[in-house]
Structure formats: structure tokens, C-alpha cells
Amino acid sequence: MRRNHLADLNVFLEVVEQGGFTRAAARLGTSQSAVSNSVKRLEAALGLRLLNRTTRKVSLTQAGERLADGLAVPLEEIDDQIAALSSLREEPSGLIRIAAPALAAETILWPRLSPLLVQHPDLRIELIVESRLTDIVAERFDAGVRLGESIDRDMIAVRIGPDLRMALVCSPSYLDAVSPPEHPRDLVEHNCINLRLETLGGYYVWEFEKEGRALNVRVDGRTAFNTPRLCCAAAVAGQGFTLLPEDHVQEDIASGRLVRLFEDWCSPFAGYHLYFPNRRQSSAALQSVVKTLRLR
Structure with missing residues (x-):
């Protein structure tokens, strides 16, 4: 196979x-037809069908499964080598993909990273809001954001936010109607x-x-949600009562829309950290992101 088929792989x-x-097209930022043509071109070069296509789903053939199993690590190593080359440039460049919870993305990452993009025109940021514990290696993120206590030990972690506290709150009207x-x-x-x-x-x-x-x-209780804002x-x-990070309720407490209880039972805990695999730290683009986000 020729090297010009690397993109198709x-x-x-x-x-x-x-x-x-x-x-796949959405992830790659291209059209569905371009993705389909790329796979067809690869199949023609190999002389093998790699995918079974139906109107509803795509599945791997035996040849496709074998190829996919052998591709992941080599292509990831190529990506790492290319990322490492960017460290030789004085100007940070390339794409940095970060997975983060909504609160961290809105209050920490974007406010700090927006000026960085102005300073470095060749730098690109893809910030994906995730509430689950994303496997950043498997899903090809350069870095992720989690609370300090939930980061795997084999990752490099950099504190980007202060300690956090939870706040137990309810409305004054609810508290007046019940026995506190x-x-x-x-x-x-x-x-x-x-x-x-x-x-x-x-x-x-x-x-x-x-x-x-x-x-x-x-x-x-009678209500449940999967976002703190709705809670x-x-x-x-x-x-009724809800228990949320202070940042979500501070304005409502200050305005009197919510009252806080048991503040002495809400101890601080490790705040948000940026984390990434050790092999990623050589990228000049990631280094600039880390330096910008690091809590001083």
C-alpha cells in the first residue's frame, strides 16, 4: 500500500x-460523501471489502475488523510524533481537543483560552462539554478536566481552579412552609x-x-434533573432542597431567592484540574494551554 493511503486509513x-x-464526517469536519469515497478508495487499493453497509448501520467485515485492530496504536503513534514536532516551532499551532464539564468550560476554560487564540492565530481549540468521565485517550482528546479526586494516577494533573464547596439551599417560601x-x-x-x-x-x-x-x-423528592442549572x-x-456547587447558587443566595443551610457541614474539596497523558506534554500547543490555565 502506498503512503498516500494514510489519510484513507x-x-x-x-x-x-x-x-x-x-x-465520522461530522467529527472530521467533512462531507459524508467524502468519507464514503475515502473508504471506497481504500477498499479498492486493498482489493478487499472492509465494511458491510446497510441503510441503518455499518459493520466490519473480517478483513475490516483485522485492519481496525492493527491500526489504532500505529496511527496514534504517528499523531504523537506530529504533535511532538510542533514543539520545535516557536509559535503554538495545531488543534487541541479538551473534554470538560459545563461549569469548568464556561467559567474557567473559555474565559482564559479565548485571549490565547487571539495571541496565537495558528492555534485551534475544540472544547467539548461532557458530564461523563471521558476516556480522553480512547476518544482522542489531548486533555480533559475533572475534579482533582477523580483523576487517574497515571495522568499528569494541573490545578486550574480553586477548591470547591457544596451548598445546601432551598427557597424562603419552602423553608417557611416546613419544619426546618x-x-x-x-x-x-x-x-x-x-x-x-x-x-x-x-x-x-x-x-x-x-x-x-x-x-x-x-x-x-418529586423532581430530578441531570443538570445543576435545572436543579x-x-x-x-x-x-425543595438541593445540594449543588457554590458557583451554581451564589447569585441566588445573594439575591435572597435561595437560603443556605448547614454551611458548616460543607467542607472544601479539590477543584478542577486539567489532566493529560505524559506523552502529550511535548506539544507546544498543549504547553501554551497548560500555562494559560494553570492556577497561579
């Missing part, structure tokens, strides 16, 4: 990883707004700590 692997031509809880465990008797976590598939178990004593409370809105509307 990369397209084929993207089709496999994305499960179809349409999603005297202890966090009393929340099981109240209407609470649950947050469903995509990372675990279930509801967030409310975590409290005071003077080194940890307490987990499994609450219940906050429901609390403002008088639907």
Missing part, C-alpha cells in the same frame, strides 16, 4: 470508532431535588462532612 478508523459515515431540618440526616424527611449523574447512572448521594466526620444522605431553578421555584 485514518478516515476508515474514524468510521469504525464513530459507528457510521455521518458521525436540624441535622443533614433530617433531609430524608423533606422534598429534595435530585441530580442524576451520567458518570454513575444514578442519583448523586448527598455528601456532608464536619470536623472530619463524613455523612452520606440518600434523599428523595437550581427548581429550588428557586420552591420545589
Whole structure:
């Protein structure tokens, strides 16, 4: 096979990883027909059918499965070598893909990275909001953002945000209508707004700590959401208690729309960190991103 088929091999692997031509085209920033033609060109060069195509799905042939299994690591190594070459340039360039939770993306990453793009015209940033624990290596991200306590030990982690605290809140109208809880465990008797976590598939178990004593409370209520913003809105509307990061509720507390309880049971915990594999740190583009985001 000629070296000019390397691009077609990369397209084929993207089709496999994305499960179809349409999603692969979106990921590669090209048309579905261009992706299809690239795979056809590769099949013609090999003299083998790599994909079984139907109107609903794409599946691998035996030859396609064998090729896909052998491609992932070599192509990733090529990407790493190309990324390493960029470190020889004085000007950061190329694409940096980052997976991050919405709060971190909106309040930390984008405000700091936007000026960086102005300074370096050849630098590109793709910021993908993910609430799940993304496998940044498998999904070809250059870096990810998580809370410090949830980062794998084999990753390099750089603090980009201060410690965080949770805040237990409800509306004044709800608190006036009930007997206020005297202890966090009393929340099981109240209407609470649950947050469903995509990372675990279930509801967030409310975590409290005071003077080194940890307490987990499994609450219940009439409403549940999978975004903190909706939990906050429901609390403002008088639907009950909710437990959210301070950043999500500070404005509503300051305005009086929400009141806070058991602040002494909400201890600080490690905030957001940028993390990435050790082999990625040689990229000049990633180095500039790390330097910009690092908490000073």
C-alpha cells in the first residue's frame, strides 16, 4: 500500500470508532460523501471489502475488523510524533481537543483560552462539554478536566481552579412552609431535588462532612434533573432542597431567592484540574494551554 493511503486509513478508523459515515464526517469536519469515497478508495487499493453497509448501520467485515485492530496504536503513534514536532516551532499551532464539564468550560476554560487564540492565530481549540468521565485517550482528546479526586494516577494533573464547596439551599417560601431540618440526616424527611449523574447512572448521594466526620444522605423528592442549572431553578421555584456547587447558587443566595443551610457541614474539596497523558506534554500547543490555565 502506498503512503498516500494514510489519510484513507485514518478516515476508515474514524468510521469504525464513530459507528457510521455521518458521525465520522461530522467529527472530521467533512462531507459524508467524502468519507464514503475515502473508504471506497481504500477498499479498492486493498482489493478487499472492509465494511458491510446497510441503510441503518455499518459493520466490519473480517478483513475490516483485522485492519481496525492493527491500526489504532500505529496511527496514534504517528499523531504523537506530529504533535511532538510542533514543539520545535516557536509559535503554538495545531488543534487541541479538551473534554470538560459545563461549569469548568464556561467559567474557567473559555474565559482564559479565548485571549490565547487571539495571541496565537495558528492555534485551534475544540472544547467539548461532557458530564461523563471521558476516556480522553480512547476518544482522542489531548486533555480533559475533572475534579482533582477523580483523576487517574497515571495522568499528569494541573490545578486550574480553586477548591470547591457544596451548598445546601432551598427557597424562603419552602423553608417557611416546613419544619426546618436540624441535622443533614433530617433531609430524608423533606422534598429534595435530585441530580442524576451520567458518570454513575444514578442519583448523586448527598455528601456532608464536619470536623472530619463524613455523612452520606440518600434523599428523595418529586423532581430530578441531570443538570445543576435545572436543579437550581427548581429550588428557586420552591420545589425543595438541593445540594449543588457554590458557583451554581451564589447569585441566588445573594439575591435572597435561595437560603443556605448547614454551611458548616460543607467542607472544601479539590477543584478542577486539567489532566493529560505524559506523552502529550511535548506539544507546544498543549504547553501554551497548560500555562494559560494553570492556577497561579
